[in-house]
Amino acid sequence: MSAKKKILIRIGSLRHGGAEKVLVNFLKNLPEDKYEVDLLINLYTGMYIKEVPSWVKLHYLLKGEMITTNKPHEIPVKAFRVLYQKMFLWFPALLYQFILKNKKYDVEIAAIHGMYRELLSSPQKDSKKIIWIQNDIFNLKEYTPNVISQLFKFDRILVISNKLKEEMQKAAKNEQEKQAVIKIFNPIDKxxxxxxxxxxxxxxxxxxxxxxxxxxxxxxxxxxxxxxxxxxxxxxxxxxxxxxxxxxxxxxxxxxxxxxxxxxxxxxxxxxxxxxxxxxxxxxxxxxxxxxxxxxxxxxxxxxxxxxxxxxxxxxxxxxxxxxxxxxxxxxxxxxxxxxxxxxxxxxxxxxxxxxxxxxxxADLPFVLQKSVAHLQEIIDEL
Structure with a gap:
């Protein structure tokens, strides 16, 4: 039996949202005997935390509820959180040393496109990097052509629709970058x-x-x-x-x-x-x-x-x-x-x-759980 593949997955939180739900569905259906998964979340909060399988090792930067408003007493807390998270972005070695305990990973996955900087700043240069684009980034202001070109530094770019695949391939500079873009259906547990x-x-x-x-x-x-x-x-x-x-x-x-x-x-x-x-x-x-x-x-x-x-x-x-x-x-x-x-x-x-x-x-619905999970495993395994 070959050694288990060591995987690090990063996401902001596990509150109610499409990308969060997709990730949890995926984790619940991954074979435990094939992978060793560490899940790192920035903010330990959300309804899906209790659904993370017990064999997945959970790490977090901060604990607390999500703040979605700007009430005066919340501003210092928000500011502290932003700075604390930024610190690990500026000094990623600290994160890998103190929070992840110097573990070596074969594959690192950004489970949502917003984590692309965090993954690209990883001190583990040998790990394969995957980014999962969960939104139409071509409609989001912050995803300038310059930011989109950064995404091609990932080994695999998972997109969730044909439209996104076409747009990303148009932005690719060469055949290798084009090949990195893979359309994958989000797994839904029927x-x-x-x-x-x-x-x-x-x-x-x-x-x-x-x-x-x-x-x-x-x-x-x-x-x-x-x-x-x-x-x-x-x-x-x-x-x-x-x-x-x-x-x-x-x-x-x-x-x-x-x-x-x-x-x-x-x-x-x-x-x-x-x-x-x-x-x-x-x-x-x-x-x-x-x-x-x-x-x-x-x-x-x-x-x-x-x-x-x-x-x-x-x-x-x-x-x-x-x-x-x-x-x-x-x-x-x-x-x-x-x-x-x-x-x-x-x-x-x-x-x-x-x-x-x-x-x-x-209809034969292509997003049914088993098909999507099998496809994602194939992508991880071939890296």
Whole structure:
């Protein structure tokens, strides 16, 4: 039996988010007898910490809750955290000596693109480096052409959609850099999703048979909930009855709620805040709507498909792969008009939504856990 491959994986925290969930799904399904995994998180916090398998050695820089606001008493804590983390970026040898106890790694993985500097500053020059790009970085201001060129210093660049793969390969300077870019589906645990969806809930906000759309995600500007509310109001005014549930919290929550009240939509839109298990709500709703301005790989769409929900989504990164170019759901232009047209279609054409349900039920979904984990192992093993 050959020695186990020693792997270091880095991520910011394990709070609720797509990349964090993907990482935990991946770890839970890696064979313990093949790998020795150290997981280093900057901030020891989040709902997924308890899901990390016991054989994975967990290291952290800091402990405490995530701070997402700028309240005066929180600013010193935030400043200290930033400096403390920066120190290890400036003096990586300290990190590897004191926190990782001088362990040697065969492979080092940035489980999210935001950790690229940390990985590239590693004093272990012989380890193979992998970066996992979990968002459409070509839509993020900080990812300038210069930063993107840095990413090609990694041995493998994992991307989560064909669109991202094309963009990265366009940015590559030579064939070797092109070859480093690999498209990989984020692993989704189908059985786990189905099991969680069957949990009983007693606070589902609607008790009528009016068509109900649900949207789940952190309430940030990129999610486009402001557009969704405007579209909803327009359709209601036109006499097309429907309801919307939004699950998630985030720094735009209050602002979005204020807009909802301003538009007088309290009866037909319910913002439920964060739910650690949103799947029973998703199961009860009729349709899934995604109004995002940009995404990486919207995991929630995959989960909506597992629960056989017809989906309307704006044309963002990853969506064509997930909805099989529109075979499994409606892809609309990425605009308010696009979302309006999509919802209107679902409300007026019952045959369309039924045909999506039939297609989803018959589809072979490529993001199912086992396939993705096997692909990722292959990538690690060949390095």
């Amino acid at each position: 059985d786990d999703t189905l099991k969680k969806a069957n949990t009983t809930i007693d606070d589902y906000p609607f008790s009528n048979d009016i068509p109900t759309f649900i949207s789940i995600g952190t309430v940030y500007p990129q999610k486009g909930y402001d557009r969704l509310l405007d579209v909803h109001k327009k359709l209601i005014d036109e006499g097309l009855k429907h309801q919307i549930i939004i699950i998630g919290d985030g720094f735009d929550f209050e602002k979005t709620l204020a807009k909802l009240n301003e538009l007088g939509l309290q009866e037909t839109v319910k913002m439920l805040g964060f739910r650690s298990n949103p799947y029973p709500y998703l199961k009860k709703a009729d349709f899934y709507v995604m109004s995002s301005r940009h995404e990486g790989f919207p995991t929630i769409i995959a989960e909506a498909l597992i629960l056989n929900k017809p989906v309307i989504s704006t044309d963002v990164s990853g969506i064509k792969d997930l909805l099989q170019d529109g075979k499994l759901g409606l892809i609309t232009p990425n605009s308010e008009e696009g979302i309006y047209g999509g919802i209107k279609k679902f409300l007026t054409d019952r045959e369309l939504t039924t045909s999506y349900e039939t297609e989803i039920a018959a």
